[in-house]
Amino acid sequence: MSESVNLPALGESVTEGTVTRWLKKVGDRVEVDEPLLEVSTDKVDTEIPSPVAGVVEAILVAEDETVEVGTALVTIGDGSGAVAATAAAPLPVPAAPSPEPTPPPSPEPVPEAPAPPVVAEVVPAHIEAVPVAVTPTPAAATPAVDVPVPAAVPVPAAVAPVSTGSNAGYVTPIVRKFAHEQGIDLSTVNGTGVGGRIRKQDVLSASRAPAASPTLAVATVPAPPIEVSPLRGTSVPMSRLRKVIAERAVISMQSSAQLTSVVEVDVTLIAHFRDAVKTEFHAKTGVKLSFLPFFALAASQALKAYPIINASIDGDTIVYPAHENLSIAVDTERGLLTPVIRDAADLNLAGFATQIADLATRTRDNKLKPDELAGGTFTLTNTGSRGALFDTPIVFLPQSAILGTGIVSKKAIVISDAGGDAIAIRSMMYLALSYDHRIVDGADAARFLVAVKDRLETGDFASVLGI
Numbered sequence: 001m002s003e004s005v006n007l008p009a010l011g012e013s014v015t016e017g018t019v020t021r022w023l024k025k026v027g028d029r030v031e032v033d034e035p036l037l038e039v040s041t042d043k044v045d046t047e048i049p050s051p052v053a054g055v056v057e058a059i060l061v062a063e064d065e066t067v068e069v070g071t072a073l074v075t076i077g078d079g080s081g082a083v084a085a086t087a088a089a090p091l092p093v094p095a096a097p098s099p100e101p102t103p104p105p106s107p108e109p110v111p112e113a114p115a116p117p118v119v120a121e122v123v124p125a126h127i128e129a130v131p132v133a134v135t136p137t138p139a140a141a142t143p144a145v146d147v148p149v150p151a152a153v154p155v156p157a158a159v160a161p162v163s164t165g166s167n168a169g170y171v172t173p174i175v176r177k178f179a180h181e182q183g184i185d186l187s188t189v190n191g192t193g194v195g196g197r198i199r200k201q202d203v204l205s206a207s208r209a210p211a212a213s214p215t216l217a218v219a220t221v222p223a224p225p226i227e228v229s230p231l232r233g234t235s236v237p238m239s240r241l242r243k244v245i246a247e248r249a250v251i252s253m254q255s256s257a258q259l260t261s262v263v264e265v266d267v268t269l270i271a272h273f274r275d276a277v278k279t280e281f282h283a284k285t286g287v288k289l290s291f292l293p294f295f296a297l298a299a300s301q302a303l304k305a306y307p308i309i310n311a312s313i314d315g316d317t318i319v320y321p322a323h324e325n326l327s328i329a330v331d332t333e334r335g336l337l338t339p340v341i342r343d344a345a346d347l348n349l350a351g352f353a354t355q356i357a358d359l360a361t362r363t364r365d366n367k368l369k370p371d372e373l374a375g376g377t378f379t380l381t382n383t384g385s386r387g388a389l390f391d392t393p394i395v396f397l398p399q400s401a402i403l404g405t406g407i408v409s410k411k412a413i414v415i416s417d418a419g420g421d422a423i424a425i426r427s428m429m430y431l432a433l434s435y436d437h438r439i440v441d442g443a444d445a446a447r448f449l450v451a452v453k454d455r456l457e458t459g460d461f462a463s464v465l466g467i
Contacts, residue, residue, distance in 0.1 A: 002077035003052050004060075009069050010041050017041045018066045019073070020172040021197060024056050027079075036074060038193060040174040040200060048073070055079035064173065171198050182207040241335045252397045257437040260392040261445040264430055265452075267408055269459025270294050271427040277465060284467045285350050291429075292382050293352035295405045297464065298455040300324050300344040303378055306448040308440055309433075310377045312398040318439050327376030327399070328356055330363040331386075337363050338396075340376040350466030384408065390430035400440055403452075406430035 007017055017039040024036055035047040036056075054076040061073050171186060178200055179186050189206045191198035238246070252258075274289055281289040303310040303324045311320045326344035330337050339359040341352070362368050379399060383391045384407035393404045408429045415424045431452060435445050 002057055002075045003054070004072040005036065005048070005051060005074050005076060007039065007067055007069050007071050007073055008048065010039065010046065016066055016068045018172060018174055019061050019063050020175075021063060021193075022059060023047070024074075026056050026059060028056050030054065030056060030076060038197070038199075040172050050076065052076055175200050175203060179203045239334060241337075245335050248396055249394055252395060255397060256395060258395055258434055259437055259442075260432050260434045261442060261449060262390055262430055262432045263446075263449045263453050264428060266413070266426050266457050267291065267294075267429055268427045270456060270461070271408070273459055273461055277467075281350070281353075281465070281467055285354060287353050287357040289349070289353055291408055292356060292380075292385075292405070293349045294456060294461065295382070295403075295431075295452075296326060296328075296341070296344065296352045296356070296380055297347065297349060297461075298452045299378070299380060299403055300326055300347070301455060302448055302451040304345050305451060306444065308444050309401045309435065309448045311400055311439060312377070313400070313436070313439060314398075321377050323377070325375050325377045327379040328359060329379060329381035330360050332364050334366075337368075337373065338376060338379055339363050339368055339372050340374065342375065348464040348466030349461060379403070380405070384429065390432040392432060393434045395434050395436055401433060401435040401445075401448075404432040404434070406432065 010017060018041070019037055020040050021038045022036070023038065024030055030036060030050045030053065032051065032053050033049045036050045037048050039046060039048055055078060056074060057077045057079070058075045059073075060075065061067055061071065067073075175198055176186065179189070179198075182203060184203050184206050186198060186203075189198050189202050190196075192202055193199040270291065274291070274294075278289045281287075307320045308318075310324055311318050313319070323343050324345040326341045327338035328341060330339060339362075341347070341355050341359070344352070347355070359368070359372070377399060379393075379396070379402040381393050381402060381404050383393070383404050387407055390406035391404050393402045395402050406429050408427055410425050411428045412423055413426050413428065414421050415426070416422075431449055433445050433449050
């Protein structure tokens, strides 16, 4: 008596499935819970076990056919009702050519003896043997061929559908579509299904796996050890200088209306000019030519054109100084100090570089005179010297503005010329101007920043090199 095996419900809201591969063929013996076929749905890709033991008599649904849950897939009986092959039966393996009725040519005679026991290992139970020109008959019948054929024919290595460890075997349309949606190359996926077939779970696992990067093979530089500060876990009283800085910062923030404007500057031409003259510059002046003198010179010249940035408030009066005294922020172990370069707008690059180096050294060595820290009208702070992109520096009264210069780094940007737009690698940096909005408007700040930007981007500093 025959019994039908139907497509079971494979999950909540799953209403249909696609038969991806039959693991048994008509005439095969199947045991209870032995896999019969593989099915794919939009939520699961799995094997369907047999609920009964017996012989496969008829396959009712072809591979790649989609049917609803509850549809009869196969009939299993005692073998007496097995049919030859239906239209729904699985096709032979395409890669295996059908053998001729006569034995293949060979330098050695074809053995008449039964196949050795190792044949069972060469052809697993779930892989179909190479088809021969036989008319399927009940088990008792003999194959209608001229040469006796053993019960299990060894599959030649050239045509055996054995998994190669990657995407060998059949790939269902559902799995192929899912791989495309996930951006997964099926040739890189190892199939875990029968015969090495790639299943939905394999694609999902591949999509979750971290992508291999060629840079992983590159030798990396060990990270420098972090030195633990002796101050960790201690309490120390504030120094007198720190108290003064803290008090002035709070008073400045509470007494003025501060905000910050930022522009991005292309300093590629300055970088090229600096590289070309820095060796000669150091030989003649004794100091290194950094980017800071260029920023100081451009800012000092722009202050002459936009004196509101250099002004201060005296009660209800705006005071415009007749000079540009540039305070330079210097980082020391005791705190931030700002020695002053007087009449900065009259200096060239050599003058700025020399005074900045001298003031910075004497500030850190605590050798400044008291009047060298007073009288500044505008401040320049080079936050980029420690790697900062930009910041929003605090304006310290009575000044009305402070310019922060960020780190110079190479970036890919869009540039325009007579031929149109192009992408180029340029040396870029940010200028951040904090200002007292009580007397400086946003438009004033923007005009000043653009003036500094334009001066820097021209790269024309040969006439003010000063050597």
